[in-house]
Amino acid sequence: MGVTPIRPGQLAGVPLGRRAATPIIEIDHVSQVFKTSSRRDHIALSDISLTVGEGAFVSILGPSGCGKSTLLYIVGGFVSPTSGIAKMKGKPITGPGTDRGPVFQEFALFPWKSVLGNVMYGPLQQGMKASKAEALARTLLAMVGLTGFEKFYPKELSGGMKQRVALARTLAYGPEVLLMDEPFGALDAHTRTRLQNDLLDIWERDRKTVLFVTHSVEEAVFLSDKVVMMSRSPGRIREVIDIDLPRPRRREELLLDPNYQRYIVEIERMFDASGDNELPS
Amino acid sequence: MNGMLKPLAPVLACCGLLLAWQLASLGLKNDSFPTALESLRAIPPILTDKESLINILASLRRMAVGFSLALAFSIPLGLLMGRSRATAAFFNPLLMLIYPVPKAALMPIIMLWLGVGDVSKTLVIFLGVSLPVIYHSFEGAKAVEEKMLWSGAAMGLSPSERLLRIVLPAALPEILTGCRTGLVLALITMVTSEMIARQSGAGNILFNALDMGQYDTVFAMIIIVGAMGICLDAAFEIVRRWLVRWSEPQFDMPLSFS
Ligand SMILES: Nc1ncnc2c1ncn2[C@@H]1O[C@H](COP(=O)(O)OP(=O)(O)O)[C@@H](O)[C@H]1O
Numbered sequence: 001m002g003v004t005p006i007r008p009g010q011l012a013g014v015p016l017g018r019r020a021a022t023p024i025i026e027i028d029h030v031s032q033v034f035k036t037s038s039r040r041d042h043i044a045l046s047d048i049s050l051t052v053g054e055g056a057f058v059s060i061l062g063p064s065g066c067g068k069s070t071l072l073y074i075v076g077g078f079v080s081p082t083s084g085i086a087k088m089k090g091k092p093i094t095g096p097g098t099d100r101g102p103v104f105q106e107f108a109l110f111p112w113k114s115v116l117g118n119v120m121y122g123p124l125q126q127g128m129k130a131s132k133a134e135a136l137a138r139t140l141l142a143m144v145g146l147t148g149f150e151k152f153y154p155k156e157l158s159g160g161m162k163q164r165v166a167l168a169r170t171l172a173y174g175p176e177v178l179l180m181d182e183p184f185g186a187l188d189a190h191t192r193t194r195l196q197n198d199l200l201d202i203w204e205r206d207r208k209t210v211l212f213v214t215h216s217v218e219e220a221v222f223l224s225d226k227v228v229m230m231s232r233s234p235g236r237i238r239e240v241i242d243i244d245l246p247r248p249r250r251r252e253e254l255l256l257d258p259n260y261q262r263y264i265v266e267i268e269r270m271f272d273a274s275g276d277n278e279l280p281s
Numbered sequence: 282m283n284g285m286l287k288p289l290a291p292v293l294a295c296c297g298l299l300l301a302w303q304l305a306s307l308g309l310k311n312d313s314f315p316t317a318l319e320s321l322r323a324i325p326p327i328l329t330d331k332e333s334l335i336n337i338l339a340s341l342r343r344m345a346v347g348f349s350l351a352l353a354f355s356i357p358l359g360l361l362m363g364r365s366r367a368t369a370a371f372f373n374p375l376l377m378l379i380y381p382v383p384k385a386a387l388m389p390i391i392m393l394w395l396g397v398g399d400v401s402k403t404l405v406i407f408l409g410v411s412l413p414v415i416y417h418s419f420e421g422a423k424a425v426e427e428k429m430l431w432s433g434a435a436m437g438l439s440p441s442e443r444l445l446r447i448v449l450p451a452a453l454p455e456i457l458t459g460c461r462t463g464l465v466l467a468l469i470t471m472v473t474s475e476m477i478a479r480q481s482g483a484g485n486i487l488f489n490a491l492d493m494g495q496y497d498t499v500f501a502m503i504i505i506v507g508a509m510g511i512c513l514d515a516a517f518e519i520v521r522r523w524l525v526r527w528s529e530p531q532f533d534m535p536l537s538f539s
C-alpha cells in the first residue's frame with residue numbers, strides 16, 4: 001500500500017479530488033473586528049476566503065480563539081461580518097435560514113420540550129402535520145440511537161444523548177448544510193468516538209454538506225474530505241488540506257492506515273512550526 | 282430532616298405557636314390580647330356571617346383581578362425589557378422611581394383621583410404585584426441562552442415567535458418565582474388598601490372590629506387572612522412545580538411551605 005504524501009498549499013476553491021463539486025458555501029474576503037474596551041479593536045477574522053463544495057465534509061481546525069466559531073456563526077447568519085461577504089448557493093447570507101442547520105457545543109435544546117418535542121419542533125414550524133412530524137422525529141431518533149427516550153426531558157439525558165437529540169433536531173427540518181461547532185467538545189473521549197462514528201454513518205447516507213469546527217486534529221482528519229487550518233491573532237486560514245482517505249471510513253481500519261497517521265503528524269507539525277502549540281494533540 | 286417527621290413539621294410548628302400564644306396571653310391578662318382559644322372560637326361566626334363572607338369574597342375578587350392584570354402587563358413588559366436594550370433603557374428609570382415607594386403610600390392620591398371603590402384598591406394591588414414580576418421576567422429573559430434563540434431562528438421562527446415560544450418558556454421558572462412573590466404582595470396590598478380606604482373587604486372587618494374593641498375578632502381575622510395567604514401560596518407552588526417540572530433543580534425555590 002503506497003503512502004500518498006499530502007500536498008500542503010492546496011488552496012481553497014480547488015475542486016475536491018475526483019468529485020468536482022459545485023460550490024454551496026462561498027466565503028469571500030470576510031473579516032470580523034470586535035470592539036473592545038481597550039484602545040485596540042480585536043481582529044477575530046482577517047480576510048477569510050473559502051469555498052465549500054456541495055456534499056463535502058469540511059473541518060475548520062485551529063487553536064481556541066482563532067475565530068472558528070465566529071466564522072461558523074457568519075455562515076449561519078447569526079453574526080454579520082465587518083467586511084466581506086458569505087454566500088449560500090450564490091445568494092448573500094443576511095440571516096439564519098432553514099437551509100443551514102447549526103449544532104452547538106452547548107446543545108441548546110429546548111428544556112421545556114421532551115426529546116420528541118425538540119425533534120418535532122422544526123418540522124411543525126414548517127407546517128408539517130403533527131402525525132407526520134412525529135413519525136419523522138421517531139425515525140431520526142432511531143437513527144441517532146435514542147429509541148425509547150422520546151418522552152424524556154433534556155435534563156434527564158447525558159451530554160452525549162443531548163448532542164444526539166440536537167443533531168436529530170437539526171436534521172429534522174432538512175437543512176442543506178450542517179454547521180457543527182465543536183459538537184463533541186464537551187463529551188468524554190469514549191462518547192466522542194462513538195458519536196464521530198455515528199455521525200459518519202449518518203453522513204454516508206445522504207452526504208449533506210457539513211462544516212465542522214474542531215480543535216482536535218484526529219477528529220478533523222477522521223471525519224473530513226478537507227481540513228481548513230487556521231491560525232490566530234488575527235484569525236487567518238493558513239492551509240487547506242485535502243484528506244484523501246477511503247470512504248466509508250472505519251475507525252479500526254483507519255487507525256492502521258499509515259496515510260491517516262501521516263496526515264495527523266503532518267498537521268501537528270505545521271501547527272508546531274507556527275508556534276500555535278496550544279493545539280491539543 | 283427525618284422522613285416521618287417532615288410532613289408533620291408545619292403542623293407541629295403551628296401547635297407550638299398557638300400554645301405559646303395561649304400561655305403568653307394567660308400570663309399577661311391584657312384585654313387587647315385575647316387567648317388563642319378565644320380567637321379561634323371567633324372564626325366560625327365570621328365565616329358563617331353572610332355580610333363578612335361578602336366582604337372577604339370582595340377582597341379575594343379584587344386581589345384576583347389586580348394580580349391577573351399585573352401578570353398580563355408585567356410579564357410581556359419584563360420579557361421585552363430583557364431582550365431589547367432600548368425597551369429596558371426606556372422603562373428602567375421609571376421603575377427605579379416607583380420601586381422604593383411603598384405602594385400603599387400612593388393610596389391617598391389614587392383615592393383622590395379614582396375614589397374609594399374597587400378601582401383604586403385594584404390599582405394598588407396591580408402596582409404592588411407588577412414590580413417583582415417585571416423584575417423576574419426581565420432577569421429570566423436576559424438569561425436565555427443565545428444559542429437557543431439561534432436554533433429557533435434557524436428553524437424559521439420570527440423575532441416575535443422567538444419571544445413567545447422560546448423566551449417565554451425558557452424564562453418561565455424565573456417568571457414564576459416573581460409571580461410567587463407577587464402573590465404574597467397582592468395579599469399584603471389588598472389588606473393595606475382596605476385599611477386605608479375603609480369601605481369593604483377583609484381589611485375592613487378587621488379594622489372595624491379594632492375600632493369597636495372586639496379583639497377576638499381582630500385576631501380571628503388575622504388568622505383568616507394568614508391562612509388565606511398560606512393556602513394561596515401552597516396552591517400556587519403546586520401549579521408552579523407542575524409548570525416547570527422540566528427544569529433543572531437549580532430553579533427550585535429556596536423557600537417552600539409545602
Ligand atoms: N461577541 C464578541 N465580542 C468580542 N469579542 C469576541 C466576540 N466573539 C468572539 N470574540 C473574540 O474573537 C476571537 C475568536 O473567537 P471564537 O470565534 O469564539 O474563537 P474559537 O471558536 O476559534 O475559539 C476570540 O478572541 C474571542 O474572544
Ligand SMILES: [Mg+2]
Nearest residue numbers: 068069070182
Ligand atoms: Mg469556539
